[in-house]
Amino acid sequence: MRLIKEKTSIDFLSPNRRKVALTFSVLFVIVSIASLATRGLEFGIDFTGGILLEVGYEQSANLEEIRTDLGSAGYNDAQVQRFGADEVVLVRLPPQEGDVDEIRDRLTATLTASGQGAELRRVEFVSPQVGAELAESGALATVFALMMIFVYVMVRFQWKFSAGAVAALVHDAIVTVGFFSIFGFPFDLTVVAAVLAVIGYSLNDTVVAFDRIRENFFALRGVSAEESMNISINEMLARTLITGLTTLLVLIALLVLGGESIAPFSIALIVGVIIGTYSSIYTASATALALNVNAQDLIEPIKDPSLIDDLP
Amino acid sequence: MNKYPAWLNMLVLAILLAGCLLALPNIYGSVPAVQIADNGGVAYTQERLDDFVALVEEGGVTPEVAYLQDGRAVLRFDSGTNLAPIDEQLRDRYDRVASIAQTLTPKLPEWIRDLGLSPMSLGLDLRGGVYVLLEVDMAKAVQSRLELYQQDLNDRLRAEGIRNRVDLNGDLINVRLTTATELERARAEVSRADPDLLIVDGADGKSLQVRMSDAQIQARRDFAIDQNVTTLRNRVNQLGVAEPLVQRQGEDRIVLQLPGVDDPNKVDEIITATATIEFRMVDLSGDEPGSRRYQGRGSEPSQILKRRIVASGDQIVDASAGFSEGKPIVSISLDGAGGESMLDNTMNNLGKPMSTVFIESHREEIRVGDRMETRDYVTEEIVSTATIQGVFKDKFQISGLTPGEASSLALLLRAGALAAPVYKIDQRTIGPSLGQDNIDRGFNAIKIGFLAVIVFMAIYYRSFGMIANAALLSNLVFIVAMLSFLQASLTLPGIAGIVLTVGMAVDANVLIFERIREELSAGQTPQSAIHSGYEKALSSIADANITTLIAAVVLFGVGTGPIKGFAITLMLGIITSMFTAIVGTRVIVNLLYGGRKLTSLPV
Numbered sequence: 066m067r068l069i070k071e072k073t074s075i076d077f078l079s080p081n082r083r084k085v086a087l088t089f090s091v092l093f094v095i096v097s098i099a100s101l102a103t104r105g106l107e108f109g110i111d112f113t114g115g116i117l118l119e120v121g122y123e124q125s126a127n128l129e130e131i132r133t134d135l136g137s138a139g140y141n142d143a144q145v146q147r148f149g150a151d152e153v154v155l156v157r158l159p160p161q162e163g164d165v166d167e168i169r170d171r172l173t174a175t176l177t178a179s180g181q182g183a184e185l186r187r188v189e190f191v192s193p194q195v196g197a198e199l200a201e202s203g204a205l206a207t208v209f210a211l212m213m214i215f216v217y218v219m220v221r222f223q224w225k226f227s228a229g230a231v232a233a234l235v236h237d238a239i240v241t242v243g244f245f246s247i248f249g250f251p252f253d254l255t256v257v258a259a260v261l262a263v264i265g266y267s268l269n270d271t272v273v274a275f276d277r278i279r280e281n282f283f284a285l286r287g288v289s290a291e292e293s294m295n296i297s298i299n300e301m302l303a304r305t306l307i308t309g310l311t312t313l314l315v316l317i318a319l320l321v322l323g324g325e326s327i328a329p330f331s332i333a334l335i336v337g338v339i340i341g342t343y344s345s346i347y348t349a350s351a352t353a354l355a356l357n358v359n360a361q362d363l364i365e366p367i368k369d370p371s372l373i374d375d376l377p
Numbered sequence: 378m379n380k381y382p383a384w385l386n387m388l389v390l391a392i393l394l395a396g397c398l399l400a401l402p403n404i405y406g407s408v409p410a411v412q413i414a415d416n417g418g419v420a421y422t423q424e425r426l427d428d429f430v431a432l433v434e435e436g437g438v439t440p441e442v443a444y445l446q447d448g449r450a451v452l453r454f455d456s457g458t459n460l461a462p463i464d465e466q467l468r469d470r471y472d473r474v475a476s477i478a479q480t481l482t483p484k485l486p487e488w489i490r491d492l493g494l495s496p497m498s499l500g501l502d503l504r505g506g507v508y509v510l511l512e513v514d515m516a517k518a519v520q521s522r523l524e525l526y527q528q529d530l531n532d533r534l535r536a537e538g539i540r541n542r543v544d545l546n547g548d549l550i551n552v553r554l555t556t557a558t559e560l561e562r563a564r565a566e567v568s569r570a571d572p573d574l575l576i577v578d579g580a581d582g583k584s585l586q587v588r589m590s591d592a593q594i595q596a597r598r599d600f601a602i603d604q605n606v607t608t609l610r611n612r613v614n615q616l617g618v619a620e621p622l623v624q625r626q627g628e629d630r631i632v633l634q635l636p637g638v639d640d641p642n643k644v645d646e647i648i649t650a651t652a653t654i655e656f657r658m659v660d661l662s663g664d665e666p667g668s669r670r671y672q673g674r675g676s677e678p679s680q681i682l683k684r685r686i687v688a689s690g691d692q693i694v695d696a697s698a699g700f701s702e703g704k705p706i707v708s709i710s711l712d713g714a715g716g717e718s719m720l721d722n723t724m725n726n727l728g729k730p731m732s733t734v735f736i737e738s739h740r741e742e743i744r745v746g747d748r749m750e751t752r753d754y755v756t757e758e759i760v761s762t763a764t765i766q767g768v769f770k771d772k773f774q775i776s777g778l779t780p781g782e783a784s785s786l787a788l789l790l791r792a793g794a795l796a797a798p799v800y801k802i803d804q805r806t807i808g809p810s811l812g813q814d815n816i817d818r819g820f821n822a823i824k825i826g827f828l829a830v831i832v833f834m835a836i837y838y839r840s841f842g843m844i845a846n847a848a849l850l851s852n853l854v855f856i857v858a859m860l861s862f863l864q865a866s867l868t869l870p871g872i873a874g875i876v877l878t879v880g881m882a883v884d885a886n887v888l889i890f891e892r893i894r895e896e897l898s899a900g901q902t903p904q905s906a907i908h909s910g911y912e913k914a915l916s917s918i919a920d921a922n923i924t925t926l927i928a929a930v931v932l933f934g935v936g937t938g939p940i941k942g943f944a945i946t947l948m949l950g951i952i953t954s955m956f957t958a959i960v961g962t963r964v965i966v967n968l969l970y971g972g973r974k975l976t977s978l979p980v
Contacts, residue, residue, distance in 0.1 A: 315826030
């Protein structure tokens with residue numbers, strides 16, 4: 066069976082299409098950055114610090130009543146929302162004044178006294194200080210991963226490919242995070258993990274394409290770099306789509322079955338895999354092409370001239 | 378062509394069997410059990426185990442099996458057994474010497490236990506429990522050491538007949554003398570107290586400024602955190618938690634993981650409590666230098682107490698709560714030095730009053746403008762003042778507490794004092810029902826995701842797809858095997874990592890199979906298509922996996938808790954999938970098609 070016909074020859078990298086793709090990519094990135102700048106992210110308490118309670122009720126929970134109860138206990142700034150099911154409620158509070166243990170006891174007492182048969186499923190308290198540290202280490206991890214990847218691709222290929230790969234990865238990371246900003250999905254630590262996994266996945270795609278490009282640069286003599294890259298992308302198209310498809314299959318299973326707390330993670334990966342597939346075709350190769358990559362770039366320069374004498 | 382030597386096939390088979398063996402402990406369910414560990418860390422013998430079993434059997438319940446594991450005794454019961462009476466029975470007899478914990482334990486047959494194999498350890502988000510990240514107040518740890526120096530220097534100089542006044546100013550100890558002539562003797566005395574102290578002459582020629590060296594401060598900080606870890610471990614043992622984790626993290630943090638604890642109230646007070654006691658003499662004249670007024674608790678009158686501490690909480694070796702004349706008391710045993718000091722004091726001060734001071738510190742969050750800041754409070758209250766009626770040494774009782782306070786103070790004193798206060802900066806409690814939900818959902822996602830990929834591969838690549846599926850299944854087995862072997866905690870994000878691996882692991886096979894198709898359509902024979910398909914896809918597969926591995930390793934390096942779990946399964950998945958997808962499938966392909974005359978390939 067074949068997903069697409071055996072030999073495709075889609076002109077992915079014609080100057081016109083590249084322009085269209087570039088416009089789209091730039092647009093995506095600008096919209097993402099604009100949203101991040103104006104709307105920001107719906108940070109979870111992992112980053113902001115605060116208190117989170119997941120409460121299970123026997124029947125569908127009455128949110129109004131819970132809000133009133135919390136309000137009369139002095140917690141007017143509590144966010145109350147359903148979490149996955151009608152019987153499950155998530156209560157979020159910004160960092161509070163006073164002793165942590167006392168606050169938790171008071172919240173627990175308030176929620177369980179409501180007569181709705183509440184059971185505390187999860188209580189999280191994160192101090193703002195830890196939140197700031199987690200945010201910092203998350204950002205640091207992303208930057209560090211990108212740097213390591215740049216170096217690896219440079220060693221394995223060449224800096225123009227590195228630049229292409231990292232451009233694609235930065236693009237993917239920004240658009241994925243931007244997606245969370247635009248739709249206001251909760252952004253927690255697992256999403257940072259997902260963004261790093263997206264970087265890994267997208268790179269996977271890009272490197273596989275680069276590998277074929279390198280092979281074809283040498284195999285197809287007298288063919289322009291653009292044409293040679295185009296042929297490579299076409300040859301790898303079936304693989305790119307199939308791997309994307311199997312990955313999306315499992316991620317959709319995770320999104321549907323994995324429960325609410327892992328949902329942001331699944332969403333980030335689904336968005337990232339789609340964007341990553343697109344970017345490994347367009348952004349990565351187009352950037353390398355824009356930097357005038359050619360077969361010469363991949364020929365190892367002979368550093369020690371004495372070696373030449375030994376050649377037959 | 379495409380034949381592997383027999384030894385290679387056998388090796389792959391052996392690795393697969395080893396993987397199955399390591400993964401095997403995971404298929405047995407869990408049953409209730411009681412774990413008993415010696416508080417002194419001594420490994421139990423078979424005889425002690427028999428004692429425990431005999432005691433439990435007296436109560437009318439027979440353990441399904443009893444065995445020793447890492448020096449601990451494990452009594453396993455049939456599922457549905459109510460552990461509460463058994464726990465109580467053991468506690469009655471062994472409370473002071475052993476830590477007794479109710480838990481769930483995997484129902485492993487004896488031969489698997491003998492091999493030392495165990496199932497994957499589940500993270501707190503899957504089994505329920507309490508996670509606490511504590512920050513050790515290092516400033517206070519150093520401060521308390523400075524105070525000790527202050528008192529020590531003062532005592533030493535006075536013992537030498539040098540009139541002095543020793544003050545503490547920040548991290549500087551100021552030793553002021555009345556005459557400059559005694560400066561050299563004072564300097565010698567300070568050096569004798571601790572040769573590492575840094576001494577600078579004061580500007581007035583009759584004072585010394587003493588500070589701790591950087592090495593001393595670092596040593597003090599290390600001591601404080603290590604001491605705190607030990608103390609917290611003791612306290613947790615007293616609580617009866619199975620498989621607790623108490624670990625230093627970085628410079629000034631301690632992580633606690635208490636699986637199976639669903640009520641954080643049970644652990645809260647015990648963990649962060651800095652409650653301790655000090656014994657001080659009442660300053661009847663009220664004007665001795667360094668004396669100050671302490672408030673009384675409740676109806677207890679306030680007193681002016683002397684600066685000198687007769688004995689303090691860290692000198693207490695044992696404490697137990699009880700009642701005397703209907704009032705709650707704590708019976709105290711002091712160590713050698715504390716006992717000497719108390720003996721000395723009671724001999725010299727017969728008929729004079731001595732106070733017991735209860736000290737507790739806690740931290741609160743305060744809103745300052747739009748920022749949250751923390752502020753620390755220390756409460757020092759006199760719980761009782763009594764006249765010294767007779768000479769005593771290392772065993773006595775204190776009163777003036779509520780029953781609850783008496784029992785938790787006894788526990789705290791028994792477990793040792795914290796060298797510096799600790800504050801919670803991150804606490805997560807996951808109830809057992811949510812943990813089970815997370816497991817169910819996670820495994821459901823793996824099952825369905827796995828099924829979807831298998832069906833797709835079988836349809837798309839036919840026979841070769843089935844070979845890839847066999848590799849995918851053994852990949853799952855290997856991930857489980859490695860997780861069990863490494864005893865790395867499986868978390869919900871960890872399960873997500875497995876799910877993601879399932880989707881991405883077939884990539885290697887997709888690369889190989891697509892390459893084989895290309896070679897076939899380029900006119901190669903089936904045999905050489907297989908050969909060059911595997912050969913040429915290899916560098917792509919390696920590059921692709923190494924780059925993902927880089928991201929996973931970075932994530933492992935900076936991630937905490939559950940995120941580390943994701944990084945671990947992702948890393949393991951990448952490594953095992955390389956083996957199964959490249960070597961594993963090749964073995965099957967070679968066995969099925971190698972060396973045969975083929976006109977086409979079912980790919």
